[in-house]
Every structure is written in C-alpha cells, then in structure tokens.
Amino acid sequence: MIADALPSTYRITAEMPEIFRAVRVTLTTDGAVENMNFRSSLGMIVVGTLLAIGGGPAAASEPAGTIVVAKPDGDALILWDVTTLVAEIVSEKTPRDEALRDLESQAVGVMSSRVTALKSAQTISVRVIYLRTGDINPAYRAATLAGVEKVVTIKAPVSKVNAQSAVWAKELKDGKVPSDITVSVTGKLPPL
Secondary structure, eight states, X not given: OHHHHSXXXXXXXXXXXXXXXXXXXXXXXXXXXXXXXXXXXXXXXXXXXXXXXXXXXXXXHSOSSEEEEEEOSEEXXXXXXXXXXXXXXHHTTOOHHHHHHHHHHHHHHHHHHHGGGOXXXXXXXXXXXXXXXXXXXXXXTEEEEEEEEEEEEEEEEHXXXXXXXXXXXXXXXXXXXOTTSEEEEOSOOOOO
C-alpha cells in the first residue's frame, strides 16, 4: 500500500448531499491518488476540484516535470521527464553547463523524495529525460515528436541517500561529482 511507504497521508472524506453520494479520496504526500470511491459523476467533479486545490505540502517542494518509479526493487529506476524545464532553459538561454548541473542537483532531490517507497532496492537511479520536438507539422500546426533524449543518469546506494542527499546536491550544483554516486551524462540539452 502506498500509504505505508510515505511519512503521512491526507484523508479527505466528504459527506455530501444525496446527489454526491459517498465521495472518499485518499491523497498521498506526493500528490498521488491512492483511493477514490464515488457513485456519481457529480462526485467526480468534487474529487477533481479537491485534487486541483489540495496537492499537499509535497506539491510545492517537488521539482517540475513528471516523476515515475519505473522499477521499484533491486536496482530501482526513477524516470524524471524534464520537458517543461528544458523549455524554460531554452527560453531563458541558460548556459548548458549550468543547466545540466542544476538538473543533476535536482535529480538528487527527486531520488531523496522517493527513497522511502523503495524499501527493497539496493541502489536507486534517476534518469533525466525530455521529449525532443521536430519540425512543425503543417496539417496539425504542432511540433512533431523527434524522440526521447536521455540526458543524465544518477545512481546511488539506497542506504546513503537520506544522509547524503543534501551534500550530494550541493556538490553537483558546484560541478563536483561525489564519490558515493555515479553520474553518467548520456545526452545533451538543446542548443541555444
């Protein structure tokens, strides 16, 4: 159960008039929905509103992008899609070395935020990816997907993540690779 792996959960139980009927939602600290029980479409609207306004405290501290635990045990793997961050990097013309150091530092934060849910893992890796876009398709007036770019993978022993993540993040931000982790740059950010 998700709630067992997280420090706390938020339980929102709403007793509504008869038209809503038994709306019950359990939100976890990472903003995920663990349980949803409702018996009407109007109840779904209430649930959607609760989710939109109540992401919990972790929602503010989570980095931008989509985080997915792809493999929860053994050599655990977390995929972090930073497509929105890459768009900001390009629009702000952030120097690529600085942007890469920042992404590496934030990836350690992603690792730290998910480590408690990965109890049976020996190592944890965060693979930073983004969706590359191609030319504008005239029929759809939208950019085409040109593939997935795997920018960097950061790997660390699970046993050291909680104690060392703040130190690792600072060292990576300063351009140093801590001895306890492995940083593999496998791709690149888009040009300025």
